[in-house]
Amino acid sequence: MDSANFGNLQDFAELERAIxxxxxxSMKGISVDCVVFGFHDNQLRVLCLKVKGSDIWSLPGxxxxxxxxxxxxxxxxxxxxxxxxxxxxxxxxxxxEVNRANVRAMVAGLKLPFPPEYFETRAVSVGxxxxxxxxxxxxxxxxxxxxxxxxxPDKLPSMIFDHHEIVATxxxxxxxxxxxxxxxxxxxxxxxxxxxxxxxHEAILGEELDRANFQKRILSYNILERLEERRTxxxxxxxxxxxxIPEKYQEFLRSEF
Amino acid sequence: MDSANFGNLQDFAELERAIxxxxxxSMKGISVDCVVFGFHDNQLRVLCLKVKGSDIWSLPGxxxxxxxxxxxxxxxxxxxxxxxxxxxxxxxxxxxEVNRANVRAMVAGLKLPFPPEYFETRAVSVGxxxxxxxxxxxxxxxxxxxxxxxxxPDKLPSMIFDHHEIVATxxxxxxxxxxxxxxxxxxxxxxxxxxxxxxxHEAILGEELDRANFQKRILSYNILERLEERRTxxxxxxxxxxxxIPEKYQEFLRSEF
DNA sequence: TCAAAAGTGTTCGCGATACACCCATGC
DNA sequence: GCATGGGTGTATCGCGAACACTTTTGA
Numbered sequence: 001m002d003s004a005n006f007g008n009l010q011d012f013a014e015l016e017r018a019i020x021x022x023x024x025x026s027m028k029g030i031s032v033d034c035v036v037f038g039f040h041d042n043q044l045r046v047l048c049l050k051v052k053g054s055d056i057w058s059l060p061g062x063x064x065x066x067x068x069x070x071x072x073x074x075x076x077x078x079x080x081x082x083x084x085x086x087x088x089x090x091x092x093x094x095x096x097e098v099n100r101a102n103v104r105a106m107v108a109g110l111k112l113p114f115p116p117e118y119f120e121t122r123a124v125s126v127g128x129x130x131x132x133x134x135x136x137x138x139x140x141x142x143x144x145x146x147x148x149x150x151x152x153p154d155k156l157p158s159m160i161f162d163h164h165e166i167v168a169t170x171x172x173x174x175x176x177x178x179x180x181x182x183x184x185x186x187x188x189x190x191x192x193x194x195x196x197x198x199x200x201h202e203a204i205l206g207e208e209l210d211r212a213n214f215q216k217r218i219l220s221y222n223i224l225e226r227l228e229e230r231r232t233x234x235x236x237x238x239x240x241x242x243x244x245i246p247e248k249y250q251e252f253l254r255s256e257f
Numbered sequence: 258m259d260s261a262n263f264g265n266l267q268d269f270a271e272l273e274r275a276i277x278x279x280x281x282x283s284m285k286g287i288s289v290d291c292v293v294f295g296f297h298d299n300q301l302r303v304l305c306l307k308v309k310g311s312d313i314w315s316l317p318g319x320x321x322x323x324x325x326x327x328x329x330x331x332x333x334x335x336x337x338x339x340x341x342x343x344x345x346x347x348x349x350x351x352x353x354e355v356n357r358a359n360v361r362a363m364v365a366g367l368k369l370p371f372p373p374e375y376f377e378t379r380a381v382s383v384g385x386x387x388x389x390x391x392x393x394x395x396x397x398x399x400x401x402x403x404x405x406x407x408x409x410p411d412k413l414p415s416m417i418f419d420h421h422e423i424v425a426t427x428x429x430x431x432x433x434x435x436x437x438x439x440x441x442x443x444x445x446x447x448x449x450x451x452x453x454x455x456x457x458h459e460a461i462l463g464e465e466l467d468r469a470n471f472q473k474r475i476l477s478y479n480i481l482e483r484l485e486e487r488r489t490x491x492x493x494x495x496x497x498x499x500x501x502i503p504e505k506y507q508e509f510l511r512s513e514f
Numbered sequence: 515t516c517a518a519a520a521g522t523g524t525t526c527g528c529g530a531t532a533c534a535c536c537c538a539t540g541c
Numbered sequence: 542g543c544a545t546g547g548g549t550g551t552a553t554c555g556c557g558a559a560c561a562c563t564t565t566t567g568a
Contacts, residue, residue: 027286027379027381028285029287030284030286064381066379069353069354091351093348094351094383096326096327096328097327098326124287194521210557211520213558216557217556232567233566235517236517236518236565237518237520237565469549470530472549473530473549489539491539491545491546492540492544494545494546495538495539496547
């Protein structure tokens with residue numbers, strides 16, 4: 001085994017080996033938590049895991065292995081949870097309150113075959129937010145989680161530790177970014193219409209935008225290609241389909257800094 | 258002893274006790290590093306420590322005690338180094354590359370009376386930047402440092418680990434902040450002239466600003482009080498003295514968000 | 515034919531920029 | 542008096558907000 005992966009474990013012995021491996025090959029007292037944003041039904045949503053045998057939910061997260069950077073840990077955890085590579089990922093804040101995450105207290109009643117030292121009484125967590133295309137994600141459960149859902153940030157259920165605050169802070173960072181960077185193309189399917197893109201921006205910002213001005217602003221970035229096709233089916237004028245041009249996007253980023 | 262403090266130690270035995278105490282009462286594998294900005298001689302400067310017995314410099318930093326948050330650790334370290342309380346402090350990034358900080362390798366030749374486990378082969382560091390008033394700081398040396406200097410960010414000497422990158426990233430964050438927040442009042446003395454404030458902004462941004470427009474923009478924030486006095490002595494019209502009004506500043510912050 | 519929604523053009527106002535002009539001070 | 546630099550006013554430009562008008566589509 002060369003990476004912490006608790007999925008598809010055949011039996012308890014194998015699970016125990018995996019946990020032991022993770023303990024021995026990970027940094028202590030520090031972890032990574034990810035706010036994974038997706039867009040579905042005109043709503044911005046966050047990927048949440050239900051902690052097995054409880055009504056508490058958590059964000060996908062995990063420890064940092066000794067042989068990987070913090071960024072790499074975030075990528076690995078996301079690949080494990082979503083099946084996606086090359087995700088847009090951004091570190092936004094590190095959470096370090098003394099009592100924010102007492103794992104040892106949390107697992108105390110579970111009668112696990114490990115000494116208490118395996119679990120931390122305190123951990124600092126580096127928060128990342130990810131932008132993923134909802135339809136491409138195949139959420140993965142494991143021995144710690146018995147449900148996984150896309151939930152709107154303002155309708156979160158009871159969350160473990162300070163994960164509620166982590167989502168709030170991550171959303172704030174995303175909002176601050178979107179004002180001057182068209183990063184949201186990571187959240188859209190390959191082709192989309194201008195009204196669809198506008199709905200995404202509105203969902204992130206939590207406010208309505210002017211149609212005409214939105215269109216002009218986005219097109220002025222010169223990172224979109226208008227296709228010949230249109231999206232038919234609505235009882236109205238068929239909107240054009242657009243596609244992001246990654247090379248132009250890179251060019252735009254360079255011109256900004 | 259209730260906090261890590263290596264200053265004014267009477268003898269080696271006491272120093273040894275202090276190090277042992279810090280080892281036993283601190284989180285492992287994680288630390289805090291601070292980019293302390295000051296303004297002097299019309300130059301933005303960063304507080305740097307020279308590592309004892311070497312030509313390598315470092316930023317003020319340290320470990321996080323078990324009973325304090327990461328923010329509190331940063332405040333404690335800064336108070337220890339500068340003597341200042343109530344410093345403006347902002348977390349800006351967490352540095353987590355695998356090989357960024359191998360303390361064990363660094364101290365290997367020093368023949369210290371501690372087993373290797375006392376020193377980390379890997380540490381993640383949470384970066385903070387601080388804004389302080391140069392003239393009020395009384396820099397403090399200790400057993401790890403034999404010089405302390407205010408150095409311009411683009412004239413840094415050889416720095417330990419990735420501290421060069423930490424300064425660069427911190428400066429970038431400060432620049433991004435200053436565009437829409439007049440936070441720099443923490444860097445100025447109680448009273449100052451408009452040209453002096455402009456020099457500070459120019460030093461941070463690395464570019465010249467228009468005098469008239471700068472004045473109008475700053476005054477439009479309504480956080481400055483113009484005093485009756487003027488700064489005399491120059492071979493030219495005597496400029497007005499100004500003072501920041503903390504209450505108005507707080508009011509401005511609230512109106513922005 | 516009509517309602518709904520997309521596409522496009524025009525106007526307005528504010529804020530940033532550039533720059534002009536006057537004022538005070540030491541040499 | 543004059544060079545230097547501070548204080549203030551004004552013209553202009555660009556961008557975003559607001560909104561009107563046209564076009565297309567399914568029902």
